[in-house]
Amino acid sequence: MSDHDHDHEHARTFQPDHAEPTSDGARLGLALRELLIEAGHYTALEEQAVIASMQGASPENGARIVARAWADSAYKARLLANGAAAIRELGFELEPYEFTVMENTADTHNVIVCTLCSCYPRALLGMSPAWYKSSSYRARIVREPRAVLAEFGVTLGDDVAVRVHDSTAELRYMVLPQRPDGTDDWTEQQLTALVTRDSLIGTQRELDVA
Amino acid sequence: MSDPVFQVGQRVRIADRTPPVHHRVPAYAKGHVGVIERVCGLHGQPEKFIRGNGKPAQRIYRVVIPQDELWMNYAGTAADRLEIEIFEHWLESAE
Numbered sequence: 631m632s633d634h635d636h637d638h639e640h641a642r643t644f645q646p647d648h649a650e651p652t653s654d655g656a657r658l659g660l661a662l663r664e665l666l667i668e669a670g671h672y673t674a675l676e677e678q679a680v681i682a683s684m685q686g687a688s689p690e691n692g693a694r695i696v697a698r699a700w701a702d703s704a705y706k707a708r709l710l711a712n713g714a715a716a717i718r719e720l721g722f723e724l725e726p727y728e729f730t731v732m733e734n735t736a737d738t739h740n741v742i743v744c745t746l747c748s749c750y751p752r753a754l755l756g757m758s759p760a761w762y763k764s765s766s767y768r769a770r771i772v773r774e775p776r777a778v779l780a781e782f783g784v785t786l787g788d789d790v791a792v793r794v795h796d797s798t799a800e801l802r803y804m805v806l807p808q809r810p811d812g813t814d815d816w817t818e819q820q821l822t823a824l825v826t827r828d829s830l831i832g833t834q835r836e837l838d839v840a
Numbered sequence: 841m842s843d844p845v846f847q848v849g850q851r852v853r854i855a856d857r858t859p860p861v862h863h864r865v866p867a868y869a870k871g872h873v874g875v876i877e878r879v880c881g882l883h884g885q886p887e888k889f890i891r892g893n894g895k896p897a898q899r900i901y902r903v904v905i906p907q908d909e910l911w912m913n914y915a916g917t918a919a920d921r922l923e924i925e926i927f928e929h930w931l932e933s934a935e
Contacts, residue, residue, distance in 0.1 A: 726883075728881060746864060773911055776920075794922050796922065799883065799886075
């Protein structure tokens with residue numbers, strides 16, 4: 631293809647820097663998208679904008695939300711009661727999904743999974759980790775959550791209940807980790823830097839203040 | 841907007857059926873009894889998207905099932921729980 635003799639119009643390509651597809655599945659996907667654009671369902675520019683916005687999302691967005699909740703108990707109450715409305719206050723949006731925040735406490739640990747596929751608040755937190763999509767994690771975290779969490783380094787005593795949230799439909803979840811001790815006088819910016827991607831999924835419990 | 845059929849705290853059974861279309865109920869939860877944890881919004885029916893737009897929209901509920909009722913020989917405590925989103929047309933009262 632070095633002489634570039636194929637006949638598609640580059641005005642219809644979505645990510646101009648992408649290589650030409652080589653697998654049948656990728657070709658099929660590209661053909662479907664071209665047909666949708668040709669039929670007027672959306673434009674290539676609109677698709678590019680969605681891709682760019684998703685690429686701009688990262689766990690730091692979640693960390694900002696967590697830090698605000700730690701710093702402001704009234705905000706935390708609003709966040710737990712109605713996640714979608716509370717993150718809108720900070721300029722985030724996850725429509726049409728219902729954004730739902732689950733709070734870790736001294737006697738409760740929350741962990742998120744999608745057993746049916748790999749649902750994840752991607753427009754907010756960016757791409758999910760590879761293991762989150764693996765069939766092993768998806769099958770085992772519901773069946774033996776304590777064993778899987780221990781493999782992630784989270785060892786829970788019998789005094790801590792595990793809540794496994796299976797993201798099977800139109801809700802998207804984030805865990806609100808516990809605020810570490812000794813951070814009472816920290817700024818929101820300092821608190822944001824403590825929060826990791828895995829702590830937002832629930833495969834990490836303690837945050838490292840060192 | 842239809843009113844919710846089920847209320848928070850109500851015991852419900854998740855239907856044990858496998859329609860030959862895409863649906864959003866994992867096999868491990870089918871037939872199990874849980875308690876409504878919260879009443880969510882109305883969303884398109886997964887089973888109907890394949891033939892159109894998912895309408896009429898259905899209510900989603902979060903259902904809590906104790907882990908030791910879900911799995912044989914569960915390795916954990918009686919307080920461990922699985923929480924899952926189920927559409928209204930997959931639920932029946934188990935009061």
